[in-house]
Amino acid sequence: MAVYTQVSAEALTAFLSRYDHGALASAKGIAEGVENSNYLVDTTTGRFILTLYEKRVAADDLPFFFAMLDHLAGDGNLVPRGLPDRDGRVIQELEGRPACLIEFLSGVSVTRPTAAQARAAAAAMGVMHRSLASFDGGRPNTLGIDDWRPLLERCGRSLDTIQAGLYDRVDRALAAVEQDWPRDLPVSVIHADLFPDNVLMLNDRVTGLIDFYFACTDVRAYDLAVMHSAWAFDPAGEPLDPAVGRALVEGYDEAFGLSVAERAALPVLARGACLRFLLTRAWDWLNTPADALVTRKDPLAYARRLDWYERDNEFDAG
Numbered sequence: 001m002a003v004y005t006q007v008s009a010e011a012l013t014a015f016l017s018r019y020d021h022g023a024l025a026s027a028k029g030i031a032e033g034v035e036n037s038n039y040l041v042d043t044t045t046g047r048f049i050l051t052l053y054e055k056r057v058a059a060d061d062l063p064f065f066f067a068m069l070d071h072l073a074g075d076g077n078l079v080p081r082g083l084p085d086r087d088g089r090v091i092q093e094l095e096g097r098p099a100c101l102i103e104f105l106s107g108v109s110v111t112r113p114t115a116a117q118a119r120a121a122a123a124a125m126g127v128m129h130r131s132l133a134s135f136d137g138g139r140p141n142t143l144g145i146d147d148w149r150p151l152l153e154r155c156g157r158s159l160d161t162i163q164a165g166l167y168d169r170v171d172r173a174l175a176a177v178e179q180d181w182p183r184d185l186p187v188s189v190i191h192a193d194l195f196p197d198n199v200l201m202l203n204d205r206v207t208g209l210i211d212f213y214f215a216c217t218d219v220r221a222y223d224l225a226v227m228h229s230a231w232a233f234d235p236a237g238e239p240l241d242p243a244v245g246r247a248l249v250e251g252y253d254e255a256f257g258l259s260v261a262e263r264a265a266l267p268v269l270a271r272g273a274c275l276r277f278l279l280t281r282a283w284d285w286l287n288t289p290a291d292a293l294v295t296r297k298d299p300l301a302y303a304r305r306l307d308w309y310e311r312d313n314e315f316d317a318g
């Protein structure tokens, strides 16, 4: 359960008194997620998400994320805006952490997506990319290709305590990705973490895209590769029905479009995505504080996906 920071009823009551959103009725920590502390807050007038930003989110980046969300919501995308208090402030401090009250969106996230759900989610990403073409903000990717080797070195040989030989395995895969990485594809602001748990759905309909805290400026097709690596496999990293992977590429292509060069680069971009999530999960696996109420995510589920992309499997690019 991702609740790193406990919020007392007294502190939350005082926090809510800055807004015109009613008085505290109930609050409970949300089990999903690994990055930030999230609470579901019910007040006398409505339901909200309260997020306290933890380890990987820099407070200085929050204005960028909320400007992006405002831009997307203003253009009709189903994303949650940060809510301003009576003085117009969205970014607050609570229990010593940066914190925001956020719009609640309905829907649930799927764990084993169908092809229809994958198509709808990828189309929502395509529509989002179209809106982002007119967004003039930007943020360097702090977990991009240039950051993977330093992260590998910080994990070091402790990786081998997760699985024998894992350090050398990642080192080899990373060297190949560094060599093959495309340097001339279109760049844009992207979500960079659009996993199934960051897409809210009702049946086959997308009702919300959430968790923009890794959004950054990077290769646009990398966003789709991240999505493929997260959606085309089950949580243990075993591939789902190939129709799911195909639906992702087709849904995105129909909504936004994918050039021949972007399509050709998807396999290496997906290998890069596997390394990004394998490494951050491995770091967390090795460094999660014993008292944190969080379910660590399995780095080896990403080693299995990496194996799959490396085996020269057809990417099912439609």
Ligand SMILES: Nc1ncnc2c1ncn2[C@@H]1O[C@H](COP(=O)(O)OP(=O)(O)OP(=O)(O)O)[C@@H](O)[C@H]1O
Binding pocket: 002, 030, 032, 033, 034, 035, 036, 037, 038, 049, 080, 102, 103, 104, 105, 106, 109, 193, 197, 198, 208, 210, 211, 213
């Ligand atoms: N705006 C929202 N509306 C409804 N539910 C939300 C909203 N934001 C977050 N949630 C719920 O809280 C959970 C955790 O949120 P989120 O994914 O942002 O956490 P995180 O710790 O940043 O996660 P991750 O590990 O994916 O980076 C989500 O899976 C969802 O159930």
Ligand SMILES: N[C@@H](CCO)C(=O)O
Binding pocket: 034, 035, 193, 195, 277, 280, 281, 297
């Ligand atoms: N979506 C990521 C967590 C954010 O870094 C994962 O599943 O590893």
